[in-house]
Amino acid sequence: MQLVALAGQGLRIDVNHKVSVLVIWTLLGHFSAAVLPGQATPVPETKPLFDLNSIGFIEGVDVPSAKPKLEEIVPTPEPQQTTPERVPCIIPNVTFMELKPISGAMREGQLDDLACGISDPVRIESVSTIKHKVEFSVPVTISCEFAKVVAVWLQEDVVPMAVDSLGTSVSVLQSGPGYQCRRRNNLPDGKLSEHALGNALDISHFKFGNGTIISVEDDWGKRTKESNFLDRIHASACKRFTTVLGPEADPNHKSHIHLDAGCHGQDCTYIICQ
Structure with missing residues (x-):
């Protein structure tokens, strides 16, 4: 009750000790509904915090595809021209x-x-x-x-x-x-x-x-x-x-x-x- 009263009077609430602003305002709304008679506003259900790790990403669309490492790039060798070997000349005597x-x-x-x-x-x-x-x-x-x-x-x-x-x-x-x-x-x-x-x-x-x-x-x-x-x-x-x-x-x-x-x-x- 004191927390609601203080908030209603415009006093600043310190939420630096790992308390989410969203949680505080949810609590305030819960207490406000409890102390104010004659209001039929339903109490919203508490939703879980947004989890970044729960959403998958498609590589190349949402996340750029990884660039190949320099050592993985193998240059194509140029074709080498070979000179045909000369057939030895054989002349008896x-x-x-x-x-x-x-x-x-x-x-x-x-x-x-x-x-x-x-x-x-x-x-x-x-x-x-x-x-x-x-x-x-x-x-x-x-x-x-x-x-x-x-x-x-x-x-x-x-x-x-x-x-x-x-x-x-x-x-x-x-x-x-x-x-x-x-x-x-x-x-x-x-x-x-x-x-x-x-x-x-x-x-x-x-x-x-x-x-x-x-x-x-x-x-x-x-x-x-x-x-x-x-x-x-x-x-x-x-x-x-x-x-x-x-x-x-x-x-x-x-x-x-x-x-x-x-x-x-x-x-x-x-x-x-x-």
Whole structure:
């Protein structure tokens, strides 16, 4: 009763000792209803305090979704480009060195065209048979596949024919360097020569074990055992290579025999033998 009276007189009520204002006013209303006669106001039921922990939250709607931790973010690796491994060049009974792929001119040349090049170049020094060895006066640089054809031609045709025609074997071949970034017949325009692709070789002289030297330019077309040897190896070359050009082909080949493995015709089977 004193509490109601004090409140009615406007005195301040101290509610600092863990007493809710809502509870105090509820009590005041209860006592007021009890002391004031003639009023039929129902007494409100006491409601429980609001519990924050009783309501669920939907993550991402009521509460922002949690950000991923930095260590959980795994970057996608970029695809790596791999260079296919080069297949080793195998040429039986041949002394040679495999070189890195060639593009454009080697050293100084009249033409430096990126269309020139060899993907599998080799530098050949010599070709051997069971009894004989044929050396190149200067090591030649050609493709691995073309080198295989040259080696078989020397081993199976040239060496046996030399022994049969002259009684001695070829010991040294004098030739061009093989690979040259240039056009056909060294012209300033036109198609690239097969030399520019490592598929050609020019042979000018043959030196034999007994010291004899046969020159294509000097001995071609004469009725001698030396010219007979040149005729025989020229004919055999036409069975090994797609292009064989000797002194009778044109003035550009009067001093040497040109051999190459270029593609002629739609199916690359056409043979040029001159």
